[in-house]
Amino acid sequence: MPRFYCPQPLVAGSIVDLPETVAHHLHVVRQQPGDALVLFDGAGGQVRARLVEIGKRRASAEVLAHEAVEAELPFAVTLAQGLPEGSKMDWIVEKAVELGVAAIQPLAARRSVVKLSGERADKRLAHWQGVVVSASEQCGRNRLAQVAPVEDVGRWIARPAGAAVRILLSPRADASLAQWTRANPAQDVCLLVGPEGGFGDEEEAAAIAAGALPLSMGPRVLRTETAGLAALAILAAQWGGI
Numbered sequence: 001m002p003r004f005y006c007p008q009p010l011v012a013g014s015i016v017d018l019p020e021t022v023a024h025h026l027h028v029v030r031q032q033p034g035d036a037l038v039l040f041d042g043a044g045g046q047v048r049a050r051l052v053e054i055g056k057r058r059a060s061a062e063v064l065a066h067e068a069v070e071a072e073l074p075f076a077v078t079l080a081q082g083l084p085e086g087s088k089m090d091w092i093v094e095k096a097v098e099l100g101v102a103a104i105q106p107l108a109a110r111r112s113v114v115k116l117s118g119e120r121a122d123k124r125l126a127h128w129q130g131v132v133v134s135a136s137e138q139c140g141r142n143r144l145a146q147v148a149p150v151e152d153v154g155r156w157i158a159r160p161a162g163a164a165v166r167i168l169l170s171p172r173a174d175a176s177l178a179q180w181t182r183a184n185p186a187q188d189v190c191l192l193v194g195p196e197g198g199f200g201d202e203e204e205a206a207a208i209a210a211g212a213l214p215l216s217m218g219p220r221v222l223r224t225e226t227a228g229l230a231a232l233a234i235l236a237a238q239w240g241g242i
Helices: 020-028 088-098 118-139 153-158 177-183 201-209 224-239
Strands: 003-005 015-017 036-040 046-054 059-067 077-082 103-108 165-169 189-193 213-215
Touching (some): 003 020, 003 118, 020 059, 036 059, 088 118, 103 118, 165 201, 165 224, 177 224
Parallel strands (some): 077 103, 165 189, 165 213
16 A cells, blocks of 8 residues: 655544645556555654545545554664765665664764765755655655754764764674674664774774774674664664564
8 A cells, every 4th residue: 555754734534635746656656536545744653544636746635544553663773874975875864764773863974975065965964854755655664764964973973972872883893783782682772884984093983982882793894885784684683673
């Protein structure tokens, strides 16, 4: 059944206007009045709905009933990702959402090839949040992961870590993430992943000095677009969520 993000109150019995992008998609795939839909507002749960009206750029649906359906991990994971080159960040955001990430913090690191600031950074942030929406529609999640504005890695590291354990993924670490998860209970974590070439020595040292726990992904050195996603899979497999 088609699923769509609809950021407005979804009250049973009401008729809601669907976003223009959703209306266009429904028109392209030739949905008809009376067809069943699933809508979600990103705050949790979903609703069954029935398509009432459809046009090229406008569509409406009747909200039928709320369903308390969730597909979240039983712990919160933030992915603090050093900005990679090209379109890799799109792929990372998409797959991280599929794997259950709760939040994504893009980091401008010393070895980051891509430099984002001002209007360009704002446009990329909006684009990544759109990727979150599309991935959530596809994978069945009813809560939207939040993408934070791009921040300098040094300034971000200097901020208080909060309740989540910061884990620095580094091939130079002695212990592995898999070993650590087996020895510790499920808890909120923040995964720090460097860009191509990893974080610089000074960046890693600053993160560790600020309380980050250095852990490796095993004997193989993973690419930046692989490391965080593999770590998410390890956490879900060990602590639940798969």
